Amino acid sequence: xxxxxxxxxxxxxxxxxxxxxxxxxxxxxxxxxxxxxxxxxxxxxxxxxxxxxxxxxxxxxxxxxxxxxxxxxxxxxxxxxxxxxxxxxxxxxxxxxxxxxxxxxxxxxxxxxxxxxxxxxxxxxxxxxxxxxxxxxxxxxxxxxxxxxxx
Amino acid sequence: xxxxxxxxxxxxxxxxxxxxxxxxxxxxxxxxxxxxxxxxxxxxxxxxxxxxxxxxxxxxxxxxxxxxxxxxxxxxxxxxxxxxxxxxxxxxxxxxxxxxxxxxxxxxxxxxxxxxxxxxxxxxxxxxxxxxxxxxxxxxxxxxxxxxxxx
Numbered sequence: 001x002x003x004x005x006x007x008x009x010x011x012x013x014x015x016x017x018x019x020x021x022x023x024x025x026x027x028x029x030x031x032x033x034x035x036x037x038x039x040x041x042x043x044x045x046x047x048x049x050x051x052x053x054x055x056x057x058x059x060x061x062x063x064x065x066x067x068x069x070x071x072x073x074x075x076x077x078x079x080x081x082x083x084x085x086x087x088x089x090x091x092x093x094x095x096x097x098x099x100x101x102x103x104x105x106x107x108x109x110x111x112x113x114x115x116x117x118x119x120x121x122x123x124x125x126x127x128x129x130x131x132x133x134x135x136x137x138x139x140x141x142x143x144x145x146x147x148x149x150x151x
Numbered sequence: 152x153x154x155x156x157x158x159x160x161x162x163x164x165x166x167x168x169x170x171x172x173x174x175x176x177x178x179x180x181x182x183x184x185x186x187x188x189x190x191x192x193x194x195x196x197x198x199x200x201x202x203x204x205x206x207x208x209x210x211x212x213x214x215x216x217x218x219x220x221x222x223x224x225x226x227x228x229x230x231x232x233x234x235x236x237x238x239x240x241x242x243x244x245x246x247x248x249x250x251x252x253x254x255x256x257x258x259x260x261x262x263x264x265x266x267x268x269x270x271x272x273x274x275x276x277x278x279x280x281x282x283x284x285x286x287x288x289x290x291x292x293x294x295x296x297x298x299x300x301x302x
Contacts, residue, residue, distance in 0.1 A: 013227075020228050029229045043231030050225065052201055073222050074201065076164075077171050077239045078180045080194030084302075085236065088228045113302050120302050123274060123295035135298045144274035146295025147286045151235075151264050151271050 001060060003100055005107040008055040008067065013044050015064040016057065019090040025125055026090075054111060058091065058104050066091040066104055072115045084112030086122040105138055123148075152211065154251055156258040159206040159218065164195050166215040167208065170241040176276055177241075205262060209242065209255050217242040217255055223266045235263030237273040256289055274299075 008016060017040050021030035031037045047053045052073070058066030071085040086108060091101045112120050123146030124131050132142065159167060165187050172181035182188045198204045203224070209217030222236040237259060242252045263271050274297030275282050283293065 016227055026228065031230055037230060039231035040227055041231075043225050043227050043233075046225035046233075047227075050201075050203055052203065053225065055227065067227075069226060071222065071224050071236075073236070073238070074194050074197035074204065075220060075238055076167055076191060076194050076198075076206065076218075077177065079182055079188060080190035080192075082194075082197075085222075085224070087224070087226055109300070109302055117302060120300045121274065122298050123272065124298055125295055132296060138300065140298035140300045142296040143299055144276055144297025145283060145293040146297040147273050147275055147291035148294055149260070149271045149289065149291045151260055151268060 003058050003060045003065070003103060005056060005058055005104055008044075008057045008064075010041075010044060012057050012064050012067075013040060016055070016067045019064070019067055019092060020088060022093060023090060025127065056104075056108065056111075058100055060095075060100075065095050066100060068104060068108060070108055070111060072112070072117065078118065081118040082116050083119040083121055084108070084115070084117040086120065089122070101134060102138065154209050154211045154216070154254060156207055156209050156255055159195075159208045159215075161192075161195060163208050163215050163218075164191060167206070167218045170215070170218055170243060171239060173244060174241060176278065207255075207259065207262075209251055211246075211251075216246050217251060219255060219259055221259055221262060223263070223268065229269065232269040233267050234270040234272055235259070235266070235268040237271065240273070252285060253289065 014036050018032055020026045021032035047055050054070040056068055057064045068089040069087045073083050073085055109120055168191050169183055171177045172183035198206050205221040207219055208215045219240040220238045224234050224236055260271055
């Protein structure tokens with residue numbers, strides 16, 4: 001039952017969209033119809049074109065069971081420190097509680113270190129109380145307010 | 152007393168570092184010595200190389216009085232929506248309360264819209280209670296926890 005973590009390919013995209021859409025908060029926001037909404041295909045291409053983006057999947061027995069995205073952000077503050085920004089973390093509902101998310105984060109944090117990041121950051125919807133415990137167990141500190149504005 | 156907003160140049164960098172360092176939270180983290188720490192120069196070059204980064208300054212009477220950075224992030228979720236991530240917002244202490252931050256954000260949000268973003272996001276240190284009121288007055292919602300991990 002080994003889980004591997006790797007960069008996503010175009011073939012993974014429908015499954016990634018399904019993982020995002022199965023989520024209680026995500027389902028109202030996504031379009032999981034087939035054929036895949038072209039907006040997802042364009043977004044995937046934009047991610048692939050940008051060297052500072054990694055869209056990653058967790059795979060078990062040939063099936064994609066999780067996803068996350070890392071954005072490597074160069075910045076002036078903290079003495080020119082790079083930061084890794086993590087978005088869109090999902091593990092298949094039926095496979096939660098088995099340490100897959102924890103191993104996936106260890107992989108993602110190692111990618112951030114390898115790219116010279118001194119900080120890893122993410123924002124978590126406050127409705128996800130289980131996730132807060134998970135991230136704090138990984139060492140994350142809820143030191144900031146995550147502010148969002150639809151434009 | 153017109154304030155203009157524009158992309159930063161290499162010549163603005165020492166003043167940007169000084170703005171970040173004058174901040175109460177920032178001062179312990181920065182190195183405002185001259186000549187400028189080479190880490191800042193490298194970070195500026197990395198920002199300039201990346202089409203999805205905008206380091207911007209506010210200028211008044213030829214002096215840089217504010218800065219912020221926008222990262223345009225392509226993503227799969229929310230039907231392939233781009234988001235604008237804003238970091239390192241500063242307005243010179245002696246010029247606060249005059250609407251400069253508000254005008255700077257209007258400019259930054261317009262840049263995000265022009266790049267097709269449907270969401271603008273930032274994280275704000277919870278110690279900055281004045282900033283929370285400011286961002287909420289701009290329409291930002293503190294819907295997320297901002298989680299940080301030094302690595």
